[in-house]
Amino acid sequence: MRALAAALPAEDGVAVFNGVYLAVTEAVAGRIGDGTFQDPAAAGELDRCFARRYFAAVDAATAGLRPPACWRPLFQLRRHPGVHPLQFALAGINAHIGHDLALAVLDTCRALECEPAALETDFERVGGVLTSLEERIRERLMPGPDVLDVADPLTHLVGSWSLDKARDGAWVAARALWSVRRLPDVTEELIERLDAGVGLVGRMLLTPLPG
Numbered sequence: 001m002r003a004l005a006a007a008l009p010a011e012d013g014v015a016v017f018n019g020v021y022l023a024v025t026e027a028v029a030g031r032i033g034d035g036t037f038q039d040p041a042a043a044g045e046l047d048r049c050f051a052r053r054y055f056a057a058v059d060a061a062t063a064g065l066r067p068p069a070c071w072r073p074l075f076q077l078r079r080h081p082g083v084h085p086l087q088f089a090l091a092g093i094n095a096h097i098g099h100d101l102a103l104a105v106l107d108t109c110r111a112l113e114c115e116p117a118a119l120e121t122d123f124e125r126v127g128g129v130l131t132s133l134e135e136r137i138r139e140r141l142m143p144g145p146d147v148l149d150v151a152d153p154l155t156h157l158v159g160s161w162s163l164d165k166a167r168d169g170a171w172v173a174a175r176a177l178w179s180v181r182r183l184p185d186v187t188e189e190l191i192e193r194l195d196a197g198v199g200l201v202g203r204m205l206l207t208p209l210p211g
Contacts, residue, residue, distance in 0.1 A: 013088035
């Protein structure tokens with residue numbers, strides 16, 4: 001993430017999200033050994049599986065391949081002048097939480113040979129870190145009250161998305177996917193539908209707005 005931050009222009013939409021994700025990763029890593037998590041090893045594995053999903057999307061886009069549908073809006077609109085930095089940040093969070101987190105839970109369960117229920121407490125504690133950081137992100141990237149008011153389209157757009165609801169949806173999706181893991185056709189279809197739905201939300205979050 002630091003290498004990406006150094007390589008990308010600050011105004012690039014992927015760079016905006018990358019900066020947010022780096023802050024989240026550093027915050028979670030700083031709490032791995034301080035008693036925050038019930039099972040630090042499992043929390044660390046979940047964090048690694050989660051990050052690998054993001055890096056896979058970046059690598060695919062860099063190689064000219066198609067990343068998952070949830071990530072395509074961000075990579076396609078990353079340089080659009082009508083998209084505000086906060087929109088880029090939320091679109092990336094939407095893709096990573098709404099889609100990648102559910103699959104990262106499955107990856108972790110397979111790696112540790114455990115059920116999703118074994119990760120639930122630490123999943124919720126990671127969510128607490130994310131929620132506190134989301135508030136800071138909105139404060140840092142949202143225009144000041146002298147520029148923005150309740151009638152501004154950006155206020156309406158970013159207010160229509162909720163990190164808590166996305167996180168809840170990711171947990172439900174992870175449990176559903178785990179329950180059908182021995183039915184590959186069903187699993188594949190559910191993942192495709194999840195990917196497409198999260199991508200649609202990302203496309204709406206990145207609606208270009210008047211300057």
